[in-house]
Amino acid sequence: MPVTFTFGEMLSARSVIGSTLAELGAEYPNLYVLTPDIGATLVEFRDGFPDRFIDVGLAEQACVGIASGLAYDGNIPVVSGMLPFLSMRALEQVRTDVCYPNLPVKIIGTHGGLVGNGGSTHYAVEDLTLMGALTNMTVTSIGDPAMVGEVIRQSMTMEGPIYIRLAVGKKDKVLYEPGEHDVRIGKGIVAREGTDATIFTHGTTVAQALDAADELAADGHSVRVVDMWTLKPIDEELVLRSAAETGGRFVVLEDHLAYGGLATRIADVVADNGVHLTAFERLGIPQVYAGFGEDQELREKHGYGPADTVAALRRAIAVQP
Amino acid sequence: MGRAPLTATDERRSVEELEDLAFELREKLLHLCGTYEGAVHIGGDLSAADIFTALFEYGMNVDPDNISNPERDRFVLSKGHAAVCMYIAMAIRGFLSYDEIVETYGQLDSAYGMHPCKVQLPGVEASTGSLGHGLPIAVGMALGARGRGDDHRVFCLLGDGETGEGSVWEAVMAARSNKLGNLVAFVDRNRQLMTSFAEERVMFEPYPDKWRAFGWNVVEIDGHDMSQLVAALDALPASDSDTPTVIVAETVKGKGVDFMERNLAWHAGSLGAADLERALAALNDSREKETV
Numbered sequence: 001m002p003v004t005f006t007f008g009e010m011l012s013a014r015s016v017i018g019s020t021l022a023e024l025g026a027e028y029p030n031l032y033v034l035t036p037d038i039g040a041t042l043v044e045f046r047d048g049f050p051d052r053f054i055d056v057g058l059a060e061q062a063c064v065g066i067a068s069g070l071a072y073d074g075n076i077p078v079v080s081g082m083l084p085f086l087s088m089r090a091l092e093q094v095r096t097d098v099c100y101p102n103l104p105v106k107i108i109g110t111h112g113g114l115v116g117n118g119g120s121t122h123y124a125v126e127d128l129t130l131m132g133a134l135t136n137m138t139v140t141s142i143g144d145p146a147m148v149g150e151v152i153r154q155s156m157t158m159e160g161p162i163y164i165r166l167a168v169g170k171k172d173k174v175l176y177e178p179g180e181h182d183v184r185i186g187k188g189i190v191a192r193e194g195t196d197a198t199i200f201t202h203g204t205t206v207a208q209a210l211d212a213a214d215e216l217a218a219d220g221h222s223v224r225v226v227d228m229w230t231l232k233p234i235d236e237e238l239v240l241r242s243a244a245e246t247g248g249r250f251v252v253l254e255d256h257l258a259y260g261g262l263a264t265r266i267a268d269v270v271a272d273n274g275v276h277l278t279a280f281e282r283l284g285i286p287q288v289y290a291g292f293g294e295d296q297e298l299r300e301k302h303g304y305g306p307a308d309t310v311a312a313l314r315r316a317i318a319v320q321p
Numbered sequence: 322m323g324r325a326p327l328t329a330t331d332e333r334r335s336v337e338e339l340e341d342l343a344f345e346l347r348e349k350l351l352h353l354c355g356t357y358e359g360a361v362h363i364g365g366d367l368s369a370a371d372i373f374t375a376l377f378e379y380g381m382n383v384d385p386d387n388i389s390n391p392e393r394d395r396f397v398l399s400k401g402h403a404a405v406c407m408y409i410a411m412a413i414r415g416f417l418s419y420d421e422i423v424e425t426y427g428q429l430d431s432a433y434g435m436h437p438c439k440v441q442l443p444g445v446e447a448s449t450g451s452l453g454h455g456l457p458i459a460v461g462m463a464l465g466a467r468g469r470g471d472d473h474r475v476f477c478l479l480g481d482g483e484t485g486e487g488s489v490w491e492a493v494m495a496a497r498s499n500k501l502g503n504l505v506a507f508v509d510r511n512r513q514l515m516t517s518f519a520e521e522r523v524m525f526e527p528y529p530d531k532w533r534a535f536g537w538n539v540v541e542i543d544g545h546d547m548s549q550l551v552a553a554l555d556a557l558p559a560s561d562s563d564t565p566t567v568i569v570a571e572t573v574k575g576k577g578v579d580f581m582e583r584n585l586a587w588h589a590g591s592l593g594a595a596d597l598e599r600a601l602a603a604l605n606d607s608r609e610k611e612t613v
Contacts, residue, residue: 032468051468054499062457062491069397069461072439074449075468077461092451093488097458101439101448 017080017108017166021045025052028156030075036063038081038109060090067105068097076104076156083109083124083165091130094161099136102160104155107131108152112141112165113204113255113285114298120256120289124165129260131163132232138185139232141165141203141262144175147229150183158185167255168295175206175227188235194224196281197249197316198242199309202229202262204295205253209292212309221317229261239269248278249316254308255299258284279316283308327384334378342375342413343547347577349409351420355597357426360589363608364581365480368511368572371545373403373410376476376507380554385415386442395462397447399455400480400509400557401436402589405444407445410435416444453486455479456506460492463504463565474560478507479524482514485523490535497536502562506537509544510534511574515588523548532567544570578603 022044025031033045034054046053055065060081067077079086086094098105110116112124131139142148142164155162162185181189191206192213201209206227211321213223224246226238243250250270252263263282270277283304290298299305334342347370354361376396377383384390398407405426425431432442436450447458459477461465466473483489496504510528512519519525529539538558542549553568574588575581578600592600 030468054495056465056491056495056498059488059491059495061453061488062460062495065454065457065488065492066461066464066495069447069463070465071393071456071461072458073462073465075465092456093454096448096451097454212537 003053010270013162015041016145016148017152018042020152020286021078022048022100022152025049025158028076031156032067032070032075032077032092032100033080034063034067034077035080036060036085038209040078061093064090064093064105064107068093068101068103069115071098071105072101076106078106078108078152080108082111082122083127084111084122085132087124087127087163094131094137095134098161099134102136104158105161106152106155106164107161108154108164108166108183110166110168113295114290114302115168115204115255115295117292117294119292123290125257125285125290126260127165127230128256137232138162138230139165140185140230142229143167143173143203143206143227146174146178147176147183151185154183154185165203186230186233186235188238189227189229190224190228190238192223192225194222195246196222197251197313198224198226198246199251199253199290199313200226200228200230200239200262200266201253202227203255205255205304208306208309209253211306212313215310216313221313223313228262228266231265234265234269236269236273237317239266240275241272243270243275243277248276248321249311249319250277250279251283251312251316252280253283253304254285255304258282258286278321279319281312281316283312322486327382327390338553339374339378341458341545341549342378343371344604344608346370346374346406346413348601349413349501351578351592351600351604352408353405353423353426354590355592355594355600356423358591360591362404362589364400364513364587364589365400365403365509365511365573367578367581368544369400369403369406369478369509370576371547371550372478372507372572373406375547375550376478377410377414379551382473382477383414386415392471392473395446395459395475396447397455397462397475397477398437398449399457399459399477400452400483401450401455403478403613404435404437404450405419405433407437429587446597452480452483453488456489456492457495458508459504460499460501463501463519464498464499466503467499467501472503472558472560474503474505476505476507478509481508481510481512481519481525481528483592484508484525487492493532493535493537496565501507501565502565503560504565505557506565506567508567508569509572510569511572513574513583513585513588516585518585529569532569536552536564538564538566540566540568542568542570544572545576572612578608600611
C-alpha cells in the first residue's frame with residue numbers, strides 16, 4: 001500500500017483548515033473564526049459567515065482575549081494564525097484567558113518547526129514546550145492533511161482548549177488512506193508495525209520516519225513508526241507497549257527543540273514507569289537559532305534529516321540489552 | 322436605557338440611595354480589610370466603589386434571582402485586583418453573601434480570592450487579574466451578543482494604570498472596528514500605579530483624547546459624583562449603535578479615608594483594630610463633609 005505521496009496544494013493542510021471550518025460553520029451556528037491577519041486560507045469561512053469571521057489585524061493578544069470572551073459567552077472560537085506568534089506573544093492570554101477558565105478555544109496554526117524559511121522569528125520551535133506546560137491544554141501536531149480536518153471536527157465538542165500544530169501546509173504529504181486509522185485525540189497512531197525499534201514522531205516528520213523505516217526494512221530490520229500526534233495527554237499505554245514489543249529501543253524525531261517536546265514527554269513516561277530502555281535517541285533541533293534555508297536543508301544541517309534518522313535507528317538497533 | 326429591567330419589582334434607585342449604598346460598600350470593604358490578615362487592594366477598591374455601586378445598583382440590567390440570566394448585562398472586571406469590591410457590590414445587590422465573603426476571603430478552598438476566578442466563583446463573568454486582559458474578553462462577549470442579536474451590554478472596568486498594557490489598545494481598535502456600541506468601558510482614573518503617581522512615571526495625558534483618537538465615544542466625569550455617574554449611564558448610546566463608549570471617571574485612590582487618599586502606601590494593606598476604627602471614623606467624616 002502506498003503510504004506517502006505528494007497530493008498537491010488542493011489537499012494541503014491550510015486549505016483543509018479553510019474548507020473544514022466552512023463546513024463546520026454551517027453545522028455550528030456559534031462557531032467563530034478569528035485571525036490576526038492570517039486569513040488567506042480562511043476565505044471559504046469568511047465568505048460563508050462574514051459575521052463570524054473576526055480578523056483583528058496584527059493583534060495576537062487581543063485575538064486570543066476576544067476568543068476567550070466569545071467562549072465565555074457560549075461560542076466555539078477557532079483562532080488561526082502563525083504559531084510562533086500565537087504561542088509566544090499571546091502565551092499569557094492562552095494560559096490565563098483560555099486555559100485557566102478551561103474554555104473551548106481552538107488554536108490552529110502553521111510554521112511549527114524549521115519551515116517556511118522565515119528565520120527564527122518565524123519558526124515555532126519552543127511551542128510544544130510552552131503549550132505543553134499549560135494545565136487543561138490538549139496539544140497536537142499533525143502531518144496528514146485529512147487528519148487535520150478530522151481533528152478540527154472532533155475538537156468542536158471538546159470542553160477545553162486545544163492546540164493544533166501544523167508545518168507549512170502546502171507541501172504536507174498525505175500519509176494515510178481515508179479511514180486507515182482510528183483518529184482519536186489522545187491516541188497515537190501506529191503508522192507502521194515493527195519489532196526491532198520504535199521511532200516516535202509527529203507532524204511533518206512522520207513522512208521522514210516512514211522513509212527511514214522503509215530503508216531499514218530493505219536491510220531486514222523491522223521498525224515501528226508511531227505518529228504520536230497528540231503530545232498531551234500522551235498515549236502512555238502505546239509508549240509502554242512499544243517499549244515491551246520493540247526491544248526497548250526508542251528513537252524520537254521531531255521538528256521542535258530536542259528537549260521539551262515529544263522526546264521529553266516520552267522520557268517522562270519511561271522514567272515514571274520505571275522502564276529500562278535499551279536505547280534512546282533524540283532527533284530534533286539543538287539549542288541554536290537555526291538560520292535560513294529550505295526545510296530539508298535545515299533538518300540536515302541541524303542533525304535530524306533523513307540520513308540522521310536512518311543512522312539513529314541503526315545505532316539503536318545495534319545496542320544489545 | 323430602553324430595555325425592561327430583568328427584575329420588574331426593582332425601582333430605579335435615586336442618587337441619594339446610591340450614595341448610601343456606596344457608603345455601605347466602603348464600610349464593608351474596610352471591615353473586610355480589618356478582618357483579613359493579608360493585604361487587600363483597598364486603595365483601588367475605594368477609588369472604584371462609586372462606579373461599582375452605579376453599575377450594579379443602577380446602570381446594569383442584572384437579575385439577582387438568576388445570576389446567569391442570558392439577558393443580563395455582562396461585567397468584566399479588568400482591574401482584577403478590585404475583586405473584593407466587586408464581590409461586596411454583588412453581595413449588596415443580592416447575588417452573593419457578604420458574611421461568606423468576610424468569613425472565607427483568601428482562605429484555602431474559598432471561592433473568594435484576591436483576583437476573581439470563574440471556575441471557583443461561577444457568578445463572575447471572567448477570570449481576571451493579569452492587567453490588560455479584560456477589555457479583549459469584553460470585546461469577545463460583545464461580539465457574541467451581536468452575533469445572536471442580543472441587546473444586552475457588556476461593561477468592563479479598567480484601571481488607568483493598566484491601560485499602559487498594549488493589549489488594551491489592541492482591543493480598543495478591535496471594538497471600534499467591529500462597531501461595538503454594546504460595549505461600555507469604565508476607566509477608574511485614580512492616577513496612581515502601584516508604586517508611583519501616574520503622570521510622574523507614565524504620561525497618560527492627554528488621556529481622554531487617546532480614546533477619542535481611536536474613535537470611541539468618550540465621556541468624562543467625576544467618578545465620585547453619583548449624579549454624574551447616573552447621568553453618564555442614562556446617556557449611553559443604544560446598544561445597537563456603532564460606537565463603543567468609554568467613561569473616564571476621575572477618581573481618588575483610597576477615596577473616603579483621608580489617610581489612604583492619594584497615599585502610595587495604601588495601594589494595598591490590612592487594618593488592625595485601632596486603624597479600622599480610625600478608617601471608619603474617617604469615612605464618616607468624609608460623608609459629613611460632603612453632606613455639608
